[in-house]
Amino acid sequence: MSLVIDIVGQFSGKKAFDQAENAAEKLGRTVKTALIGVGVTAFAKSAISAFAAQEKQLNLFKNSLRTIGFEFATSDSLAFLNSLKLQFGVVDDQLIPAYQQLLTTTRSLAATQNLTNIALDIAARQNISVTAAADALSKAYLGNTKSVGALGLGISKATLASGDFAAILKEITNVTKGSAASAADTFAGKLAKIKVAADSAKVSIGAGLVEALMQISKSTDIDQLQTKIINFGESAAQTLGNVGKLISENIVLIKTFAIVLAAAFTVNKIAAFIASIETIVKVVKQLRNALIASAVARNFLLNPIAGAAITAGMFAAIGLVIKGVDALSESTTRATENLLNLFGASKALGVGGDQGGAAKFAEGAAARAAKDAKDAAAAQLKATKAQTKAQQDQAKLSKAKTLFDIDQIQIIAALQSRVTEDEKLRLSLQLALIQGNATEADRLSNLLAASQLKTTNLALAIANLPPALNPLKDYPSYINAAITDIQRIQKELDKLTAPELTVKVKTIFEGAGGGGGGGAGGGFMPPQPAAGASTLGIADLGLGGDQGINRTSSAAAAAQAAETFREDARAAAAAAQALSDIAAQAAETARENRRASAGNTYIINGATQSLLNELRSGLVDSSASGSFSSIGRVRDYN
Amino acid sequence: MATEVKGLIELKKALKDYAPNLAAQLDDQMALALGGIVKKAQSYAPVDSPLSNWSYRKRSEKNAEGQRKFPLYNSARVVKGIKYSSTPRRTNKKGFKAVYYIINKSAEGAIYETAGRKNPNGQPWVGRKGDPNDHSVSHSNNTQAGADFIQSMGELKQGNAESSTKRGRYMKGRLIFRAWAEDYGKANAAALTAIFNVNEQFKKKQYFRKVT
Numbered sequence: 001m002s003l004v005i006d007i008v009g010q011f012s013g014k015k016a017f018d019q020a021e022n023a024a025e026k027l028g029r030t031v032k033t034a035l036i037g038v039g040v041t042a043f044a045k046s047a048i049s050a051f052a053a054q055e056k057q058l059n060l061f062k063n064s065l066r067t068i069g070f071e072f073a074t075s076d077s078l079a080f081l082n083s084l085k086l087q088f089g090v091v092d093d094q095l096i097p098a099y100q101q102l103l104t105t106t107r108s109l110a111a112t113q114n115l116t117n118i119a120l121d122i123a124a125r126q127n128i129s130v131t132a133a134a135d136a137l138s139k140a141y142l143g144n145t146k147s148v149g150a151l152g153l154g155i156s157k158a159t160l161a162s163g164d165f166a167a168i169l170k171e172i173t174n175v176t177k178g179s180a181a182s183a184a185d186t187f188a189g190k191l192a193k194i195k196v197a198a199d200s201a202k203v204s205i206g207a208g209l210v211e212a213l214m215q216i217s218k219s220t221d222i223d224q225l226q227t228k229i230i231n232f233g234e235s236a237a238q239t240l241g242n243v244g245k246l247i248s249e250n251i252v253l254i255k256t257f258a259i260v261l262a263a264a265f266t267v268n269k270i271a272a273f274i275a276s277i278e279t280i281v282k283v284v285k286q287l288r289n290a291l292i293a294s295a296v297a298r299n300f301l302l303n304p305i306a307g308a309a310i311t312a313g314m315f316a317a318i319g320l321v322i323k324g325v326d327a328l329s330e331s332t333t334r335a336t337e338n339l340l341n342l343f344g345a346s347k348a349l350g351v352g353g354d355q356g357g358a359a360k361f362a363e364g365a366a367a368r369a370a371k372d373a374k375d376a377a378a379a380q381l382k383a384t385k386a387q388t389k390a391q392q393d394q395a396k397l398s399k400a401k402t403l404f405d406i407d408q409i410q411i412i413a414a415l416q417s418r419v420t421e422d423e424k425l426r427l428s429l430q431l432a433l434i435q436g437n438a439t440e441a442d443r444l445s446n447l448l449a450a451s452q453l454k455t456t457n458l459a460l461a462i463a464n465l466p467p468a469l470n471p472l473k474d475y476p477s478y479i480n481a482a483i484t485d486i487q488r489i490q491k492e493l494d495k496l497t498a499p500e501l502t503v504k505v506k507t508i509f510e511g512a513g514g515g516g517g518g519g520a521g522g523g524f525m526p527p528q529p530a531a532g533a534s535t536l537g538i539a540d541l542g543l544g545g546d547q548g549i550n551r552t553s554s555a556a557a558a559a560q561a562a563e564t565f566r567e568d569a570r571a572a573a574a575a576a577q578a579l580s581d582i583a584a585q586a587a588e589t590a591r592e593n594r595r596a597s598a599g600n601t602y603i604i605n606g607a608t609q610s611l612l613n614e615l616r617s618g619l620v621d622s623s624a625s626g627s628f629s630s631i632g633r634v635r636d637y638n
Numbered sequence: 639m640a641t642e643v644k645g646l647i648e649l650k651k652a653l654k655d656y657a658p659n660l661a662a663q664l665d666d667q668m669a670l671a672l673g674g675i676v677k678k679a680q681s682y683a684p685v686d687s688p689l690s691n692w693s694y695r696k697r698s699e700k701n702a703e704g705q706r707k708f709p710l711y712n713s714a715r716v717v718k719g720i721k722y723s724s725t726p727r728r729t730n731k732k733g734f735k736a737v738y739y740i741i742n743k744s745a746e747g748a749i750y751e752t753a754g755r756k757n758p759n760g761q762p763w764v765g766r767k768g769d770p771n772d773h774s775v776s777h778s779n780n781t782q783a784g785a786d787f788i789q790s791m792g793e794l795k796q797g798n799a800e801s802s803t804k805r806g807r808y809m810k811g812r813l814i815f816r817a818w819a820e821d822y823g824k825a826n827a828a829a830l831t832a833i834f835n836v837n838e839q840f841k842k843k844q845y846f847r848k849v850t
Contacts, residue, residue, distance in 0.1 A: 002719075002741050002742060002743040002744075002748060003741065003742040003747075003748050003751055003752065003811070003814065003815075004727070004736065004739050004740070004741045004742075005640070005739060005740040005741075005797075005814055005815065005818050006640035006734070006736035006738075006739045007640050007641070007672060007722075007736075007738040007739055007740065007825065007826055007829050008640055008641050008642075008643055008646065008736075008737050008738040008826075008829050008830065008833065009640055009641075009642060009643070009646070009726075009734050009735055009736040009737050009738075009739075010642060010643060010644060010645070010646045010647050010734070010735050010737060011642055011644070011733055011734055011735075012647070012729050012733060012734070012735045013729075013733045
């Protein structure tokens, strides 16, 4: 230790207090953050508030009983009311005032209990509050039956007018008997009973909280606790040092208290609480080392009731922390399992659950979920970038690889040659497919499909063209006409009759020999002067079997006829020649028509002449399948 | 507590960065202002131990339990431990940070300075029977050991109460508090004047940050 005389200095702020204050606020935030997940703060506040309200109500009730001389019956009355409350699910806020009013009116415990039961039945049947029913009964007891009549229970006016309370009560009982029990047996009634039980538990916990505070502060009642709290705030610097000691002295109580509180909360929140236990351990150290409980003192100074609630929450948190730390010292896993088992059992029983702070917990969960989503998005973006880079590298490799791809080389060479637009599209599409360029392939396929669609339309138009002229269409008629002419000639020839000729022949037959007989087949045989021919022989000469030429015609006439016949034959030959010429001319005409039709220009759906030329070329080279070759395939029709 | 000068720390930082010559000038003037008290306080330290058996000698500085033994008086160390400083101290509980101060640093110097403040006639005597760890009582066989020890050191002088918020025994002493009391506040005035002058000089001129 050194002695110092300060000559000159500067006030730089109350560092120690600032530090303590900051640490206190930090503790408050941390503990609050930790407790939000389990709703301890809200629950502790609610529990203490419920306990305070009930405490106030009970004090008023006791005071009321004392004033009417029934102080001795306080415990019995409370026991009766408690049994009613649990049996019928009616809260103290209604039951106690009703009982109090009836007892004040009747000044009889037995009558009051009986009327309370009847009031419960009336309330259940008419769906009104027990207080209102008790008020009506009280007034009826005093002679004012108007309220009872207004209840709508069907009490006769005569009975009401008589003012006989026993008679009125009898009618009421007949109408409403068992209503409260029936109502309590319904689902809503059961829920009300559960709520009453939960409220009782809450009040008990609140009482435990306040009791814990009183024990910690060694107070005998609330007023003393409040005074001590104020004193505690004033002497914070000294008191804070004892906080740790107080906690250690009441460690068993705090642990028990923490278990009671913790049993009311869900497993998930406790799990979250365990997750934050490390932070709370640090907070506990701060509490011990940095006089952190000044926050408690300040809370008490500002608002004793709220400060008590917050402090209770803090102590609960400390208890939880201590319990968690103790368990962690043994085994973190075991602590988790213990808590899970503890709260799993409460969950299975259907009790506990969220006691406040659920919204905040949800907000916290949403924030965590948002953070997780953000992290996931960042990770996905990172993965996408990596994937993109890999794809780019792959594309580069593929591009380099294409330098040695024979197929692509051929296609590229074909593209560099002189090809039509349609072929260029096909080649480009094929190249894109080989390269795996989906975008380019899609674009080219669309273009090619459009081009093919145009071609298809053109083919359809061609299919719908009128048929070309048939050059041989009239050929059969020509033939038939020629045949008819021939038949006509033949008929005319048939009409020809050989003239009767008288030929005087001085026939000198010598010997038996003579000329051979005439041809039986109609053959034409010119007369042959033959020496030594007999007359018979000559007589057998004829123009033909069927012609029936008179053998007696003269040779000159026969010669003339033969000549005529030969002329007719020549005419027929000339006709046949004419027919042949006509046929040849018709064929030539047909060819001319065909050429003419092939040379027509068609405009189809906006197709240009070049497209038609290409189409024509395509039709010529319709064997589009197979390998492409540019050799001798390019035609310029212009 | 001593005089409070608002902005003194900032001024020192500014002098260090923008006007080191003024900072050196301030240090010199503070040395002149406080050096006199220091010298006088050092002169009050007796050359020999007030009690013969308290004088320094070679011995083990720790007992069997490893604890530091009661320090022996060493005049040289006491004199050396009395000095002034311009290095700001740590902020105390009340938020005050001393910038210029006089310090009596040695243990034996502090004992000589303050012996008899709390118990002018020595600590209550319990002898050997008392708790040996209780240092608020005398365990000596001599019931007057404490009184003899204090009386041998001379009278405690009341310090400069007007210059401090401390009152009563906390301002009493035999070395620096005595010298400070006998200075009658001249050193405080000189220190404040030096600070004021340097501040005025600093405000009149335009300084640029030194290039390091």
